[in-house]
Each structure stands twice: as C-alpha cells, then as structure tokens.
Amino acid sequence: MKTDIIKEIKIDDLGRLCVYPAIENFYGIWQTATEVHWDIKGHFLYSPKPREWSYFDWYERIITVIKKDGFCDLKLSKQTIWTDIPEIIKEQIISF
Secondary structure, three states: OEEEEEEEEEEOOOOOEEEEEOOOOOHHHHHHOOOOEEEOOOOEEEOOOOOOOOHHHHHHHHHHHHHHHOOEEEEOOOOOEEEOOOHHHHHHHHHO
16 A cells, blocks of 8 residues: 655645645546546645535545555555644544
8 A cells, every 4th residue: 555645634625624635646546436536737636615514524534535545555644734724623633
C-alpha cells in the first residue's frame, strides 16, 4: 500500500470538504459509488456538501475509501494547510 501526505484540507465555496494529496491521483474513485470524488483539474478529493453527515464524517469516509479502494494511506503532516476549517472540525480530524 502506498502512503501520501495530505497537503491541504479545506471547505470550498460550494461547501464541499476537499482533501489535497501531495502526489497521488485518484481518477477512478468515482466508480466506488461512495460519493467520494476526484477533481482532475484541481487535483483533490471531495465530498458532497454535508446533508446528514458532518464534515468529520466525510473526512473519515474519504480516508477510508482511499485506503480500501485507492490502496493509499493518506496522512496528515505538520505542513498540512487548513483552509476554512473550523477549529472543532480540525481537532476531530487530527484525533482520527
């Protein structure tokens, strides 16, 4: 299994949780039918805007789907950039 660093996590203008891996691409992840998507131009994974699930739930889903179906362990680092992520969500993500 590969390992990649998460270079940025953000909530974008559309309300989606976006996770930017440093190196890996996940073009075919949409085929898993898990609502985890890959933005080819922006080079990031994203969730739909939360409806019933929280942003933390979506983070957990993205990480789990990529590990299981993308064969990659995405890891936070001290250099991970947090953009428009409320502190409480950041703390939950770091604790995961």
